[in-house]
Amino acid sequence: xxxxFDHDPELPAGFQDADxxxxxxxxxxxxxxxxxAAGICNHGMRLGRRIPAFYSAEEIAEDLAxxxxxxxxxxxxxxxxxxxxxxxxxxxxxxxxxxxxDR
Numbered sequence: 001x002x003x004x005f006d007h008d009p010e011l012p013a014g015f016q017d018a019d020x021x022x023x024x025x026x027x028x029x030x031x032x033x034x035x036x037a038a039g040i041c042n043h044g045m046r047l048g049r050r051i052p053a054f055y056s057a058e059e060i061a062e063d064l065a066x067x068x069x070x071x072x073x074x075x076x077x078x079x080x081x082x083x084x085x086x087x088x089x090x091x092x093x094x095x096x097x098x099x100x101x102d103r
Contacts, residue, residue, distance in 0.1 A: 032044075036068065041069050041091050041092040041094070043091065044089075045090040045091055046087040046088060046090060047060065047063075047082070047087060047088045048079075048082065048087045048088075049079065049080065049082040049083070049084055049086065050080060053081075055078070056078060057076060057077055057078045060075070060077075060079065063090050064090060064093045067090060067091045067092060068091055069092040069093070071093035072093055073092065073093035073095055074093065075088055075093050075094075075095060082095065085097065085098055086098055
């Protein structure tokens, strides 16, 4: 007899954990897309503070120029000029507080 560790017979209608997770990911993606369409940045791609700086001001400006939003924050410095405990959003250019997971 074969045992399938990813099969849960107690879930309704033949759904499995992966189906539920996929539905959750799709719902989160739709919410993020709606926010972006409304001009709200979720600060997904970010660059943290680093001393000595790994990226120059020109490289950071180039990354910001490729973003989907205007550079609302107007950051023009180098990576070591990002305040401690913050990160630079590479999509909108704002300096935002670092998330707990980023540390």
